[in-house]
Amino acid sequence: MEDAARPTIADVARRAGVSKGLVSFALNDRPGVSPESRARILEVAREMGWTPSLRARALSTGRSFACGLVIGRSTDVVAADPFFHSFMAGLEDVFSMSGQVLVLAVATPGRQETETYRGLAEDRRVDGVVLTDLRADDDRIALVASLGLAAVTLGRPDGDSPFSSVSVDDGAGIRSAVAHLAGLGHRRIAHVAGPSRMLHARRRAEAFTRAAADAGIDTLVVETDFSAAEGADATRVLLARDERPTAIVYSNDHMAMAGLGVAQREGLRVPEDLSITGFDDTDIGRHLFPALTSVATDAREWGSVAARALLDALAGATPTHAELAEPALIVRGSTGPAPQHHPRGAGRD
């Protein structure tokens, strides 16, 4: 019913007494249409309630007016991160303003990541994609480029890339965490890192190592897959060491929260016996006890900047690199002065 009533460009043209072509020109405000014609056409279109058919437009222009975000099979690990939600909201903030739409694809065991990108490109479902969680030597870059898609990467790739990138200085966040802890007197700080094949995880780990070394601090890094489970495991390993760290810097909030649970379960007081910092400043973190000290990144802003970069790329702009504001350390209850002596055996009772 609503379909039957839908006017086409031809209806508008007829009613306005002009040709279809002219209506098209007027709509896409292109030069070569007299002001009066344009006004009349737009007026007629408005009163007829005409909206150009996106499908017809897609067919004739070869564009989809949609961008994609592929979530790897690590759904439960990385995508469960609240970061993602804010990030997507940021993308949408911009996409929705430009008539684009966000297509979300989740890679499954039955359809791997690569296949997912291929499918999206094959069907021309999207004009471009957002590449998150960049990996070392990320093959998605070449893949996506070869598929003829535009793209923007989150974080600067380690290799060549024809795409724009938007990044935030993870290192600065980690450095401020280390500085904060060092200032509190900590001398044995550990880092629970994400997978080293992920560039941002790696950068955080490197920043940690360097910052700690600069401060003359004993350091220890354990690598995980970013999941709460592995964050908990890593914490157990660290706390079981002879020279137990007095503080742990986690590469994300999920792991930090899990680590907090482990420490408390083992009878350690946080922050008296162990200080903990997270990364991303997840909402829930501030409500735990103690509230989580964390590095706050602006995921939503990141999303909108990335979306803008992608749209620019689609418009033919040359690749650029944007750097977001430095993340800030939000100090809360989970960090405190280093224990005076060896904390071993300093459990609650």
Added chain:
Amino acid sequence: MEDAARPTIADVARRAGVSKGLVSFALNDRPGVSPESRARILEVAREMGWTPSLRARALSTGRSFACGLVIGRSTDVVAADPFFHSFMAGLEDVFSMSGQVLVLAVATPGRQETETYRGLAEDRRVDGVVLTDLRADDDRIALVASLGLAAVTLGRPDGDSPFSSVSVDDGAGIRSAVAHLAGLGHRRIAHVAGPSRMLHARRRAEAFTRAAADAGIDTLVVETDFSAAEGADATRVLLARDERPTAIVYSNDHMAMAGLGVAQREGLRVPEDLSITGFDDTDIGRHLFPALTSVATDAREWGSVAARALLDALAGATPTHAELAEPALIVRGSTGPAPQHHPRGAGRD
């Protein structure tokens, strides 16, 4: 370059020595094509690497081959819930198998929920939508119907609806939580509910009240917006009462975690002084200390069942209602025997 090389149905027809029409028939395996023709056509198509153009198909059939999910402005509250991720993954499990794609739209202050649905329908970006977090007298149902979109609702609507629905028995989950607590000797149990205008929040609250009444238990319900912040506030209110509850049943994990933080902050031991249960069995919950007892719903399954229902609706099936398996209570450390006497003043020291 990859566009230029792309063969069309005409190329395939020519090469196979048949008409375009026949290729189309063969592709959509429709009756009226001899087995030999079909085989040859498909073979030629394969060797030419031909894939039908989704855009052309969309234009001529009037379908989009996409379904939408609109996330309300309550992004930070409801969508930050890990439930959503698993749910979307479940949708994708099915969509990806049927050549559909998931379009995610986030309502913003500048573009309200209603406008978002309108936009999606106006541009015919999607063939159908998934309606989550059903509300009382939900106006989205009439809206979406009037927009000519197919839909599936999560949970059974309270009014008339032309759409299929998929729901899980929230009540059963809450009842098992109450039964569990009652069995542990709790006689004053509170419920921190979600917004009563949301049907599932309301149903949980009702189930709570009834189950508690049946068990002859003192009950108290505080309504929130589902956010961790309000969950924390509600907890503070409850704990400040003269007759403090010995257990709190939260309507989601986020609030339960925040509540746990509040209790601990006030010096209460969980579960010795206060038992806590969550809802949804979020991954992080099991890693806290104490680990969260929670009602486990299968969000991913929910997503795939909903997706299937939506595809059926698009295929012209009559509306149905599907009920998922009853959620199970996962008992962990956050619940324990009720304190012997009035717990007031039973803080850690």
Added chain:
DNA sequence: TTGTAAGCGTTATCAG
């Protein structure tokens, strides 16, 4: 400045 007509790549119709 405006009109005309040829695509874009399918699906659908309808005589052969």
Added chain:
DNA sequence: CTGATAACGCTTACAA
């Protein structure tokens, strides 16, 4: 079972 031919609704040379 085939094979033209006409939609589908827009964009875009090319003419006028």
